[in-house]
Amino acid sequence: AQTVTQSQPEMSVQEAETVTLSCTYDTSESNYYLFWYKQPPSRQMILVIRQEAYKQQNATENRFSVNFQKAAKSFSLKISDSQLGDTAMYFCAFMKGQGGSEKLVFGKGTKLTVNP
Amino acid sequence: DSGVTQTPKHLITATGQRVTLRCSPRSGDLSVYWYQQSLDQGLQFLIQYYNGEERAKGNILERFSAQQFPDLHSELNLSSLELGDSALYFCASSVDMGLNQPQHFGDGTRLSIL
Numbered sequence: 001a002q003t004v005t006q007s008q009p010e011m012s013v014q015e016a017e018t019v020t021l022s023c024t025y026d027t028s029e030s031n032y033y034l035f036w037y038k039q040p041p042s043r044q045m046i047l048v049i050r051q052e053a054y055k056q057q058n059a060t061e062n063r064f065s066v067n068f069q070k071a072a073k074s075f076s077l078k079i080s081d082s083q084l085g086d087t088a089m090y091f092c093a094f095m096k097g098q099g100g101s102e103k104l105v106f107g108k109g110t111k112l113t114v115n116p
Numbered sequence: 117d118s119g120v121t122q123t124p125k126h127l128i129t130a131t132g133q134r135v136t137l138r139c140s141p142r143s144g145d146l147s148v149y150w151y152q153q154s155l156d157q158g159l160q161f162l163i164q165y166y167n168g169e170e171r172a173k174g175n176i177l178e179r180f181s182a183q184q185f186p187d188l189h190s191e192l193n194l195s196s197l198e199l200g201d202s203a204l205y206f207c208a209s210s211v212d213m214g215l216n217q218p219q220h221f222g223d224g225t226r227l228s229i230l
Contacts, residue, residue: 042223044118044221045224050218102164102172104161104219105161106158107158
């Protein structure tokens with residue numbers, strides 16, 4: 001079974017600075033997808049960024065980028081120019097590729113606080 | 117707004133009771149997923165339906181059941197409720213079973229068991 005580990009329960013960063021959230025996963029699959037979801041205090045689950053394991057290029061979405069290290073099974077999220085609205089729980093998630101259920105396996109989350 | 121609608125937003129009930137949570141997926145989405153978010157277990161996959169058929173099952177208790185109707189909305193039924201069932205229940209939907217299809221989440225139903 002796949003597992004996702006987020007080793008940082010809580011982090012804080014000053015507004016406008018850069019922060020990196022860590023995520024590692026364990027799988028024997030070669031084809032899979034990785035995601036970061038954001039859950040603000042409003043409790044919505046919002047997709048931040050996704051990465052296909054077969055793509056070597058790291059995904060980027062505006063101020064959000066990932067560092068995907070397939071061999072190390074690591075998938076960290078970098079938030080640049082942090083904004084107060086980035087304050088939220090961040091969940092790393094794994095999804096098996098072809099032939100598997102499309103269910104998401106989530107880590108326990110990292111609570112990020114952006115300070116003014 | 118994700119386009120996924122969950123009702124009700126909050127539900128308070130007592131142990132032993134039965135409740136039904138409802139989910140309307142985004143227009144055009146055929147696949148519906150149910151997740152449970154609790155303090156001790158985190159976010160866990162419960163069950164997936166695709167176009168009316170059960171597709172995958174996760175850690176769903178026997179007291180829980182779900183279905184997807186012809187209009188593609190889905191219901192999650194929870195019976196013989198226990199204190200430990202208190203959680204936030206999310207529904208998510210995606211276009212189909214195709215890969216690289218992001219799941220869009222509803223705002224969740226907060227279930228509190230007294």
